[in-house]
Amino acid sequence: MRFIHTSDWHLGQNFYGKNRAAEHQAFFDWLISTIQAEQVELLIVSGDIFDTAAPPSYARTLLNQFVIQLNQLGCQLLLLGGNHDSVAVLNENKNLYQALNTSLISQAANKQDSVNYQQQVQLITDKDGQASAIVVAVPYLRPRDLLSLETTDSEDPTDKNTTQNRLLPAIQQHYQQLYQIALAQQQQVATETNKTIPIIGTAHLTIVNAKVTDSVRDIYIGSLEAVPVEALPEFDYLAMGHIHQPQVIAKKQHIRYSGSPIAMSFDEAKQQKSVVLVDTNKYSTAGDQQAELQIKTLDIPCTQQMRQLKGDIQQVEHQLAELVELQQNIWLDIEISSDQYHSDLQQKLLSLTAESQLEILRVRRSKKVVQQKLSEKSVSLDELSPLDVFNQRVNNLDLPSEQLQALTQLFNLSHQQSLIPDNENS
Structure with a gap:
């Protein structure tokens, strides 16, 4: 068999x-x-x-x-x-x-x-x-x-x-x-x-x-x-x-x-x-x-291409230009690795792909840049994960290391359990 x-x-x-x-x-x-x-x-x-x-x-x-x-x-x-x-x-x-x-x-x-x-x-x-x-x-x-x-x-x-x-x-x-x-x-x-x-x-x-x-x-x-x-x-x-x-x-x-x-x-x-x-x-x-x-x-044959593009804005624009030439439907995740990120960046990148089959689904700053901006308090909430928000909050508290560790473990447990379906008869 x-x-x-x-x-x-x-x-x-x-x-x-x-x-x-x-x-x-x-x-x-x-x-x-x-x-x-x-x-x-x-x-x-x-x-x-x-x-x-x-x-x-x-x-x-x-x-x-x-x-x-x-x-x-x-x-x-x-x-x-x-x-x-x-x-x-x-x-x-x-x-x-x-x-x-x-x-x-x-x-x-x-x-x-x-x-x-x-x-x-x-x-x-x-x-x-x-x-x-x-x-x-x-x-x-x-x-x-x-x-x-x-x-x-x-x-x-x-x-x-x-x-x-x-x-x-x-x-x-x-x-x-x-x-x-x-x-x-x-x-x-x-x-x-x-x-x-x-x-x-x-x-x-x-x-x-x-x-x-x-x-x-x-x-x-x-x-x-x-x-x-x-x-x-x-x-x-x-x-x-x-x-x-x-x-x-x-x-x-x-x-x-x-x-x-x-x-x-x-x-x-x-x-x-x-x-x-x-x-x-x-x-x-x-x-x-x-x-x-x-x-x-x-x-298994792949029927939907995806790509991650990483780099500064100029590097990403160059990668986009190359992908446009392929004339293929590709879903894109773009990570900007410099602090040049600005509010209308996504709109600018979308304009570069307007006549192509490329679809930009996500534009974000790299985690390293986000952490840097966190310390400067110049990052938007939609760029943060729940753990980022939690860490930012507890770092402002004067807690002993043992309490901080216990609180972090409790947060991780609660957050993960909230993602798991808790259905009737389960």
């Missing part, structure tokens, strides 16, 4: 006022063609299907149409919720998707929810009905999903210290319990068919030392920012989501982030986006044969 691993679609993203529907549709068209050409029988989407907890109607339509197309191909689909996704929104079509050969897991379930708990371990069969793989299907793990049943009457599951001390062990326990179920299924299949099938894991979180980009919202669960890869079971393949840059983790080819299918921020513009194709056919028959998965990446 062959399956494709993808993640972080972020359907419905608003990118500096730009709609991404055409790019996502082009990706879906390419993905359908690829699944046909490669004879793929399973597609795994490791979280962040939508960009927001309340995705626009066109984003939901894109997903629904894709589910229908994939069902017509006879390809199974496994959708996993991410930190951007609303549990309630995903569950709206869960039963309908099930009738269309699609399994949706919006949130982690515990043993008391036996039906959904068992759904997190799925036996995957090929087109001939033969067992081909077992998937430990784990979505984004919310602390309340993991800690609610383990908290004593005297403990508050939302307390920072309680969450900090108990979350990583809870994550490990959740994975290990499911992995043991998968091992038992694997042994049963081996006994019945004389064939060993691989165990595939999924995760939507940050692994320690993973490379991130500007568009990735760090997952702060309590004060746990990243999980060591050693905390997760030894899956035959681990399909990761949340990080948008495709990458192999810890030099292990079977532990991967597939990355997002389109650039979600300007600093991703130079990345070659891809999906991961995994072939289990040569994994193993019974006995002493060495287990082997064939893994390769498939490059």
Whole structure:
């Protein structure tokens, strides 16, 4: 059997006022063609299907149409919720998707929810009905999903210290319990068919030392920012989501982030986006044969070019003139690295591209210049991030270093939690 691993679609993203529907549709068209050409029988989407907890109607339509197309191909689909996704929104079509050969897991379930708990371990069969793989299907793990049943009457599951001390062990326990179920299924299949099938894991979180980009919202669960890869079971393949840059983790080819299918921020513009194709056919028959998965990446065509231009005003004007000659539609992020920035600069730059297909979406001063202007109190609010405003405010306070550090940690935690959907049933 062959399956494709993808993640972080972020359907419905608003990118500096730009709609991404055409790019996502082009990706879906390419993905359908690829699944046909490669004879793929399973597609795994490791979280962040939508960009927001309340995705626009066109984003939901894109997903629904894709589910229908994939069902017509006879390809199974496994959708996993991410930190951007609303549990309630995903569950709206869960039963309908099930009738269309699609399994949706919006949130982690515990043993008391036996039906959904068992759904997190799925036996995957090929087109001939033969067992081909077992998937430990784990979505984004919310602390309340993991800690609610383990908290004593005297403990508050939302307390920072309680969450900090108990979350990583809870994550490990959740994975290990499911992995043991998968091992038992694997042994049963081996006994019945004389064939060993691989165990595939999924995760939507940050692994320690993973490379991130500007568009990735760090997952702060309590004060746990990243999980060591050693905390997760030894899956035959681990399909990761949340990080948008495709990458192999810890030099292990079977532990991967597939990355997002389109650039979600300007600093991703130079990345070659891809999906991961995994072939289990040569994994193993019974006995002493060495287990082997064939893994390769498939490059996704880019349908919307983006560029970052950096330099002083004269350098940027020269770069713009060169791009105009290309006669291509390119979205631009312009960073001015000198203090020549003025209020009508964006209008001036727009006039240089008026007769071209170039679209300037953002003009800003470099962070270095902004910090300098901050000290001179000559910077506009729209040039500042929430952290810049916070730092500027607390720097005016006469606080001991320990209090300043604690206040900064609290701000970071509160700010990151405010970016994570807090939906009903989540």
